[in-house]
Amino acid sequence: MAKCPLPRPLLYLIFCLAICLAVCPLSVQAEGQISGNGLGQVKSHYTVVIDPGHGGENKGTESGTALEKEMTLVTAQALYDELSRYDNVTVYLTRWEDPAQDIKMADRAGLAAQVEADFLFSIHYNASEEHTLFGSEVWVPLKAPFNVYGYRFATLQLAQMEELGLFVRGVKTREGSKGDYYGILRECAALGIPAVIIEHCHVDEPRDASFCASREQWELFGQKDALAIAQFLGLKSQELGVDYSTLSYESLGLPEDVPVALTLKDETPPQLCRIEALEVDYEGGTLTCQVTGYDPDSPMMYYAYSLNGGESFSPLQPWPGSRTALGEYEESFPLTLEVPEGSVPRVVLRAYNMYDGMTVSNLLEEYERFPEKETQTPAPRPALEPDVKPVSAVPVPDPLPQKTDPLSDPLILVLGCGGAVFACLIFILAARALAGRGRGGRQPRNRRGDSSSQPR
Numbered sequence: 469m470a471k472c473p474l475p476r477p478l479l480y481l482i483f484c485l486a487i488c489l490a491v492c493p494l495s496v497q498a499e500g501q502i503s504g505n506g507l508g509q510v511k512s513h514y515t516v517v518i519d520p521g522h523g524g525e526n527k528g529t530e531s532g533t534a535l536e537k538e539m540t541l542v543t544a545q546a547l548y549d550e551l552s553r554y555d556n557v558t559v560y561l562t563r564w565e566d567p568a569q570d571i572k573m574a575d576r577a578g579l580a581a582q583v584e585a586d587f588l589f590s591i592h593y594n595a596s597e598e599h600t601l602f603g604s605e606v607w608v609p610l611k612a613p614f615n616v617y618g619y620r621f622a623t624l625q626l627a628q629m630e631e632l633g634l635f636v637r638g639v640k641t642r643e644g645s646k647g648d649y650y651g652i653l654r655e656c657a658a659l660g661i662p663a664v665i666i667e668h669c670h671v672d673e674p675r676d677a678s679f680c681a682s683r684e685q686w687e688l689f690g691q692k693d694a695l696a697i698a699q700f701l702g703l704k705s706q707e708l709g710v711d712y713s714t715l716s717y718e719s720l721g722l723p724e725d726v727p728v729a730l731t732l733k734d735e736t737p738p739q740l741c742r743i744e745a746l747e748v749d750y751e752g753g754t755l756t757c758q759v760t761g762y763d764p765d766s767p768m769m770y771y772a773y774s775l776n777g778g779e780s781f782s783p784l785q786p787w788p789g790s791r792t793a794l795g796e797y798e799e800s801f802p803l804t805l806e807v808p809e810g811s812v813p814r815v816v817l818r819a820y821n822m823y824d825g826m827t828v829s830n831l832l833e834e835y836e837r838f839p840e841k842e843t844q845t846p847a848p849r850p851a852l853e854p855d856v857k858p859v860s861a862v863p864v865p866d867p868l869p870q871k872t873d874p875l876s877d878p879l880i881l882v883l884g885c886g887g888a889v890f891a892c893l894i895f896i897l898a899a900r901a902l903a904g905r906g907r908g909g910r911q912p913r914n915r916r917g918d919s920s921s922q923p924r
């Protein structure tokens with residue numbers, strides 16, 4: 469038997485490397501990759517139920533220009549139209565019109581169970597008590613595996629909202645006394661159906677209201693939802709010429725692992741909110757401070773500042789680097805504020821986490837009064853001479869005689885016409901007298917004025 473030319477330790481190394489190469493790809497796949505689609509189970513046919521929120525007596529939010537129950541129906545119908553263009557999917561709506569009475573959550577979930585739905589998507593628009601909140605969010609069920617499915621769909625849907633230009637408020641859960649706080653999630657979970665609530669944007673906040681001001685925009689939301697559902701289920705469409713069956717979260721820039729812990733309601737406000745003075749420019753009218761915020765439970769989402777010690781605050785601002793759906797945010801950033809001239813700034817900051825929990829910062833008040841800016845005053849007008857009379861007392865000269873059109877005076881017109889007629893008569897009489905003298909007499913004429921010598 470021929471002896472192997474390689475030394476024994478090297479052989480061991482090669483053997484170990486071969487084992488590693490064989491096992492590693494499998495373990496990576498087992499940890500992260502979603503096998504097939506967001507439900508982790510590829511099927512030949514899917515049944516999807518779209519639930520237009522509210523209806524009947526239950527109008528939903530009335531803060532915007534339209535009722536929420538009308539907006540959700542338009543979005544749901546557009547979603548139906550778009551999703552129906554994909555292969556191997558049947559789409560149902562829990563309502564096709566505005567019903568006389570609101571449909572109970574149990575009935576909406578019951579319909580989904582009746583058609584053996586793979587998923588229910590509940591369509592909504594948002595509003596806040598103070599009309600200050602802005603952005604899109606998705607509510608998912610509390611329990612596994614539905615929270616995982618919900619999270620996977622939500623990251624796709626919120627990526628669509630972010631692309632439209634909306635701020636993302638994240639993927640969330642809310643617990644009530646009976647389990648999920650929101651009835652549709654609770655009733656669906658009880659029947660074994662995964663469900664989510666999509667809150668597209670806030671109808672009562674100016675920044676968001678511009679995204680949902682028209683019927684076309686409500687329809688656009690439905691089309692975006694349909695795309696996210698198609699990606700989530702890995703659908704194909706011959707009509708649209710698309711195939712999402714091999715789509716990976718990685719290719720969409722989304723994490724493959726699911727940080728479901730992020731979706732658990734954060735009951736406490738941010739642990740830290742601190743501001744430190746960095747620079748002050750009295751002439752330029754600005755001050756810069758370093759803002760630091762931290763929350764171990766949920767990402768930071770908004771901030772608002774006050775220049776008068778907390779008497780009033782700015783509108784909410786997006787926290788820099790905040791990607792709430794992914795749990796990311798900048799823990800510290802410099803903030804430059806414009807200071808009104810003549811004021812002594814007393815700076816306070818409010819920091820909000822993903823669940824709108826708020827912490828107030830320390831007070832920065834070591835500033836002096838910001839100077840009044842020298843404004844270029846217009847040159848003073850020359851004073852009136854003492855002997856000049858007020859304008860109203862100056863005698864008004866008689867108006868100049870106006871140049872008139874002679875034809876516009878009736879008397880001139882009559883006289884002119886009469887003179888012309890008289891001159892014509894004189895001219896005709898004189899001409900006749902001259903003609904008569906030249907021919908020596910007049911020829912007789914018949915009635916028609918023809919000469920009698922003419923043949924008939």
Ligand SMILES: [Zn+2]
Pocket residue numbers: 521522528529536591592593594
């Ligand atoms: Zn609603």
